[in-house]
Amino acid sequence: MRAAFYISDGTAITSEVFGHALLSLFPMEFDHDTISFVETVEKAEAAKIKINKAAKRTGMPPLVFHTFVNNDIRKIIDSCDGVIYNFLEHFVAPLEKELQLDAKPTAHRTHSIHENSYDYRIDAVNYSLANDDGSNVTNYEHADVILVGVSRSGKTPTSLYLALQYGIKAANYPFTDDDMDDLTLPDFLKPHKKKLFGLTIDAQRLIDIRGERLANSKYSSARQCRMEVREVEKLYKKEKIPFLNSTKFSVEEISAKILNETGLQRYKY
């Protein structure tokens, strides 16, 4: 299998996203390897040896995605037996010209604790955890958004993603069986109605997900799942709560759609 390396002097997250976006265009499999924190000439030499070994083993030059700005290290990586894809080099000069400003490359520019947004993000994670699953209904004045929906409709992973990635304080509240008789908005949510965002899910998908957790239960029964989905969707429409169906979407997509619809301020790009 063709080897693909993602290399950087930091986390290599940028190199991974860059390489993954390109390789996902090709209908073939790759053997992925990330080499992060290549901050010294010695580590660069070790990375080069690793790449060259993969070239020998596979009989094909590995694809090497990197974003080095330090010349000494870059030269070592560029001299390996792989094919180099350095996405910075095509764009830095045009951007320098456009901005009439020289690029000032420093190590660890992105994904580091020095990003302005970092403390917001950690605060948001702590907030979202403390306000997960209706565990604290008295604290919603500090929320940026409150996700609502039935159990297993995607609220918790989405809340955590919004917090970790964007620094958004996302609480979530589950509508449970007890609420379902003539479902109305609980009193403690009413003052925060503008922050509510609803999730819903196809009943069949809900039956499947709940069945994996608790097979042969009322919780996972077709009748119960259909009723809960019907009730929450009726509530969203009646109360004009914006909502989306999470069935076919990843947490990244759900989060991006929520940002789109609400115009919520994000603390990180």
Added chain:
Amino acid sequence: MRAAFYISDGTAITSEVFGHALLSLFPMEFDHDTISFVETVEKAEAAKIKINKAAKRTGMPPLVFHTFVNNDIRKIIDSCDGVIYNFLEHFVAPLEKELQLDAKPTAHRTHSIHENSYDYRIDAVNYSLANDDGSNVTNYEHADVILVGVSRSGKTPTSLYLALQYGIKAANYPFTDDDMDDLTLPDFLKPHKKKLFGLTIDAQRLIDIRGERLANSKYSSARQCRMEVREVEKLYKKEKIPFLNSTKFSVEEISAKILNETGLQRYKY
């Protein structure tokens, strides 16, 4: 302020990472805007109007980072009053030649629910939440890694990041004051010693963080924080538990370092 747009037919996460990596090289501020899910000609026209308005407002062509593969939509965006940076175009042709394979662009290639790793990631988030903060010490046989450390040394955000981003089941267990008299490894951790990874933190940083939560308490006192840090570091060394000091690192960096040191398999690139 110069406007920067990140545009895509999906989440635009790739465009954001790409643009952010480039702009972070320049010591100036930008006014960021993401336009996601531009899947139709109509939405592309609306995006173009938004970019052109920003051009008028700022008197400077906005910087437009995109990754469109659909030609109809791309042409509309490319005809706006901004400067276009399309990072795919420089790399697709060389990669096609190298792989001797035509690129097969489809929408939503990355960050979608169709990625193989998606279910692993959601399972891992559920596992990490259920095994956060020592809440379930009988379930560690399913962990990929168990983070240990004193309260507020970064275990929880790191566990969640490892789960959400990489599909790694990361439990975490806090050493608390009760454990601190002659700190030894609790019996329930001993069978899983190979999965342990320790976090530590500079005592002064710990004093600051705990002080924000509970000022003037034993928990946040200099004496207590110094003692706890000293005890856990002694334990890590005695038990040969790999560990790192989280003080100067982001969750992304801590996670990347843990992956580096442990060689844990990640389910997503």
